[in-house]
Amino acid sequence: xxxxxxxxxxxxxxxxRTKLFVQAAFVAAAFAHTTPEGLAALTAVVAAxxxxxxxxPWTVAYGYRYALPILVAAPLVAGMTLGPPWLRFAPIVDTAxxxxxxxxxxxxxxxxxxxxxxxxxxxxVQRTVPGNPGQFLGLGVGFVFRFLPVLRDDLRRVRRAxxxxxxxxxxxxxxxxxxxxxxxxxxxxxxxxxxxxxxxRCLAWNPTLPELRFTRVDSAGLVLGVALVVVALI
Numbered sequence: 001x002x003x004x005x006x007x008x009x010x011x012x013x014x015x016x017r018t019k020l021f022v023q024a025a026f027v028a029a030a031f032a033h034t035t036p037e038g039l040a041a042l043t044a045v046v047a048a049x050x051x052x053x054x055x056x057p058w059t060v061a062y063g064y065r066y067a068l069p070i071l072v073a074a075p076l077v078a079g080m081t082l083g084p085p086w087l088r089f090a091p092i093v094d095t096a097x098x099x100x101x102x103x104x105x106x107x108x109x110x111x112x113x114x115x116x117x118x119x120x121x122x123x124x125v126q127r128t129v130p131g132n133p134g135q136f137l138g139l140g141v142g143f144v145f146r147f148l149p150v151l152r153d154d155l156r157r158v159r160r161a162x163x164x165x166x167x168x169x170x171x172x173x174x175x176x177x178x179x180x181x182x183x184x185x186x187x188x189x190x191x192x193x194x195x196x197x198x199x200x201r202c203l204a205w206n207p208t209l210p211e212l213r214f215t216r217v218d219s220a221g222l223v224l225g226v227a228l229v230v231v232a233l234i
Contacts, residue, residue, distance in 0.1 A: 002063040002110045003149055004117050011053035011115040015214050016124035018221040019112050022049075025228035026108050030101045032232040039100055045224070046104050049111045060110045067106065071099040123209035154186040155179065 006012070011019070030042055050057060061068065079092035116124075125137045158179050162168070167175055214222075 009054040021225040025225040028232035
């Protein structure tokens with residue numbers, strides 16, 4: 001799974017609100033133009049975003065290695081029938097375009113996660129949504145960015161421990177059950193520890209967040225976001 005990596009790239013210098021705007025505008029454009037021509041143009045946008053973040057395509061592919069087989073298999077499953085002609089090409093093409101659209105959206109999400117820290121994301125949410133709702137949403141964003149990598153590492157340790165005990169020789173459903181139960185136990189244990197740690201640190205609903213400000217670099221991002229919104233509305 002991809003995570004925040006400090007750096008000095010062009011994307012790292014962007015205000016997180018600019019990156020959120022570009023991400024939302026890209027999703028709107030992708031859903032409005034799920035055609036070969038539209039997705040080809042959006043692919044060029046994705047390539048530019050990856051370049052600005054110093055993020056390699058194979059790094060993103062490895063981060064989403066569990067989702068890629070599903071996206072590849074979806075068109076074939078959609079085109080299968082229980083009788084003649086056994087395979088319909090129209091559903092295959094439509095589903096393939098939808099799968100590729102999802103892949104592009106995932107890559108843009110990786111662009112944001114790779115270049116934006118949890119504190120910056122929380123600050124962006126709280127300064128965009130005023131009042132207590134913004135503080136609540138910002139707190140939730142911070143928790144998700146910090147808690148998910150821990151749960152991922154726990155699941156990885158469970159799988160390695162199971163393999164070390166020859167668990168990989170058990171039936172698939174048995175392995176899935178063991179990993180799921182162990183993962184849930186770890187998650188509940190982590191949640192209790194997390195709650196105790198928040199109480200010990202006197203959780204602040206409105207802490208001192210990093211200063212956010214738009215710079216000249218953000219003008220390019222805002223122009224790109226506006227262009228994507230216009231494309232989505234056309």
